[in-house]
Amino acid sequence: MSSFWNWYIGIIAVANILACVWLIRWTAKKRPDEKPAHETTGHEWDGLTELNNPMPRWWLWLFYATIVFGLVYLALYPSFGSYAGLLGWSQYSQWEQEVAETEERVAPLFEEYAGIPIPELAEHSDAMQTGRRLFENNCAVCHGVDGGGRVGFPNIANDDWQWGGEPEQILTSILEGRRGNMPALGGALGEDGVEKVAAYTFSLSGRDAPEELVSAGKELFEQRCVACHAADGTGRTALGAPSLANDNWIYGGSLEAIKTSIRDGRQGFMPPQKDLLGEDRVHLLAAYVYSLSMDERNGAAEDVADGGEGDE
C-alpha cells in the first residue's frame, strides 16, 4: 500500500474520532438538572411528543470508552505513514514470520530429497506427493495439472522431449529455463514454398498429403530444416528443435498450424526457476516431471527386452 493511503486512512480515522467527541459534547451540553423538565423536540405523531432529554451518563461514558479504545488502537497498530505502532505488528511481518517458520520446517526435507538421484527419487511416493503439490502451484498454469500441456506449452508427461528427457536435461530445463527459436521462414520460402514444406512436414507424422507437394517439400526440408530438425524430422534436443515425426505438437498439428509455425516462426519461453524456487525444490520437481513419463520409459525398456515387439 502506498504511503498516501496510509496517511489518508489514518487522518480520516482521527477526524472521525474528533467528530464523535464534538458530537457527544454538543448533544450532552446540558446536565439533566439544568434542563426544564418537559422540553420537547417539537416532533409530534398522533399526539405523542418526543422529549428532548439528554443522554444518560452511563451511556455517554460508553461512547467515551469507545473513543479511548480507538485512540489506543491507533497508537498500538500501524496507522500513519510508516509508523509501525507500539506493538511493531504488521500483516507483512506476520506473513514473513509464518513463511520463515514453514521454510524452517520443510527445508531439511527438501535438502534430504536433493541428495537422492532423480530416477530414484521419482519412485519415492511421499516425495512425489510433495512434488505434485509444488507442480500444481508453480507449473500447472502453463503445463496443465497433469503435465499434458496445451497449445504453446509442451506436454511434459510423455517421453517425447524438446530439450531432452535425461535427468540432467530436465533439471537444466527447469533451473535455467529454455528459450526455443524457430526462425520465421515465410520470407525466405515464399507462400508457395511454405505450402510445399508444410505438406511434407504434415506427412512426416504418417498422414496423407498431396504427393507432388510432398516431394517438392522434401527437397526444401533438406535445404532449410534438417540443420535443426534432423534428416528424419525427429529434432535435436541440443537446439530445442522438437520432433516433427510424431503426433505430439506444441503449436498444433493441423496444416494451418504447421504453416503458421513455418511462416511466422515460434519463440517459446520456459521461465527459469532457480531464483524463484531454489535448487532443492527444483530437484524434487525434476524428479516429479521424470516420474510423469515413467510408465512410457518402462514400457519402452520392456519393449526392448521383448525384442521390440510391444503389444501397444
Ligand code: HEC
Ligand atoms: C534454427 C533452427 C531451426 C530451423 C532452421 C527450423 N526450425 Fe522448426 N523449430 C525450431 C525450434 C527451436 C522449434 C521450437 C520452437 C519453440 O520452442 O517455440 C521449432 C518448431 C517448429 C514447428 C512447431 C512444432 C510443434 O510441435 O508445434 C514446426 C512445424 C517446425 N519447426 C517446422 C520447421 C520447418 C518445416 C523448417 C524448415 C522449413 C524448420 N522448422 C526450420 C528450430 C528450427
Ligand code: HEC
Ligand atoms: C509461464 C509458463 C510456464 C511455466 C510457469 C512453466 N513452464 Fe515449463 N515450459 C514452458 C514453455 C513455453 C516451454 C517450452 C520452451 C520452448 O519453447 O523451448 C517449457 C518447457 C519445459 C520443459 C522442457 C520440456 C521438454 O520437452 O524438453 C520442462 C521439463 C518444463 N518446462 C518444466 C516445468 C516445470 C517443472 C515448471 C514448474 C516449476 C514449469 N515448467 C513452469 C512454459 C512454462
